[in-house]
Amino acid sequence: MNASEKEGVNDRGSSAGCNEVLYGVKAYKSYFIQGDYMVALGAGVTNRQSGQPGHIRTTIDQTALLNDVCLLEKGKKTALSAGVHTWKISGKNTPWLVQEGQFAYRVLPEYSRKAFVACETRPANWVLHNKTNAGKKNLPDSVKILRLWIDHGQAPVDDTYGYTVYTGKGTPSARLPFRVLRNDSLVQAVQSADKKLLQAVFYPGNNGLQAGGVSLTASEPCTVMIKTVAGKSVFTVTDACMNAALKKITLTYNGETIEVPMPQGEFCGRTVSYELP
Numbered sequence: 001m002n003a004s005e006k007e008g009v010n011d012r013g014s015s016a017g018c019n020e021v022l023y024g025v026k027a028y029k030s031y032f033i034q035g036d037y038m039v040a041l042g043a044g045v046t047n048r049q050s051g052q053p054g055h056i057r058t059t060i061d062q063t064a065l066l067n068d069v070c071l072l073e074k075g076k077k078t079a080l081s082a083g084v085h086t087w088k089i090s091g092k093n094t095p096w097l098v099q100e101g102q103f104a105y106r107v108l109p110e111y112s113r114k115a116f117v118a119c120e121t122r123p124a125n126w127v128l129h130n131k132t133n134a135g136k137k138n139l140p141d142s143v144k145i146l147r148l149w150i151d152h153g154q155a156p157v158d159d160t161y162g163y164t165v166y167t168g169k170g171t172p173s174a175r176l177p178f179r180v181l182r183n184d185s186l187v188q189a190v191q192s193a194d195k196k197l198l199q200a201v202f203y204p205g206n207n208g209l210q211a212g213g214v215s216l217t218a219s220e221p222c223t224v225m226i227k228t229v230a231g232k233s234v235f236t237v238t239d240a241c242m243n244a245a246l247k248k249i250t251l252t253y254n255g256e257t258i259e260v261p262m263p264q265g266e267f268c269g270r271t272v273s274y275e276l277p
Contacts, residue, residue: 024049025056030188030201034178036168041111042161044185050155058150058161060105060115065144067100069119072171080119087115087148096172097148104172105148108162111183115163118147158185181211196228201240208252219250226253233276235260242269 027045031038040060047056070077071088073095080097088095089109097117098104107115124143126133133139150161160183166172181189181200189200191212200209200216201223208217218224220243225236233253237260239246244264251258256276263270 028185028203032190032199034190034192034197036166037178038165039178039190040163041183041188043183045152045156045159047156055154056152056156060148060163062145062147065119065146067102069099069146072096072098080117082119084116084118087117089115099146104166106164111160111162112150114151116149116151120145182209198226200224215254217252220246222249235274236271238271239269244268
């Protein structure tokens with residue numbers, strides 16, 4: 001699907017039929033919430049128009065620069081000055097980037113090669129951003145911005161990325177409270193360190209998930225969450241494709257088969273929860 005060909009979008013162009021993938025870039029992306037941590041995974045990042053100038057980037061965040069920014073590594077904070085900085089990726093020692101009183105960010109080194117941080121002041125064009133700003137007074141001429149991104153280069157083929165954002169209070173734990181079980185164009189999955197929460201995205205053609213003491217397959221592309229509550233496994237399943245003809249999704253979890261009926265009609269695509277007896 002080329003989203004720029006849809007009605008009501010602000011970048012609609014004349015590329016009908018020319019680009020099966022928006023802007024020639026294809027990627028498989030998923031996001032998971034593990035307590036105070038958001039985990040973002042990407043796989044299959046490919047630029048099909050690599051002759052075009054510029055690099056393909058995955059934006060981690062672009063937000064207001066409100067407070068001091070530092071790198072947190074082994075309990076030690078190192079302040080960042082204004083400008084663009086290379087974010088060191090070095091295995092388990094990859095540092096957190098922290099904006100005091102705001103969020104903390106960490107690149108997952110297993111899936112990311114190059115990352116950058118920019119602490120900068122940029123001129124503001126408020127009317128260009130939003131015409132309703134016309135006539136407003138006392139708007140600042142410039143704004144301070146914090147930008148973080150992963151750089152895939154100009155011609156990535158099946159590249160990956162991974163990062164996490166800590167949204168809780170204080171500093172993030174030295175040891176991540178989750179682990180990535182898989183990150184490719186067939187399955188993306190994350191499991192909490194205590195193994196009480198498993199989240200997975202199954203793409204078309206997937207061959208199931210076999211990792212972390214878990215064996216899980218799905219008969220159709222879907223998202224699956226398995227949460228242990230009071231010793232019982234609660235399954236939450238979503239047919240993200242919203243296939244109106246789909247009546248059920250069959251899961252096989254550690255050898256046990258579970259059939260989950262899919263909502264029909266106007267409820268197509270709604271999340272379904274099922275508790276394993």
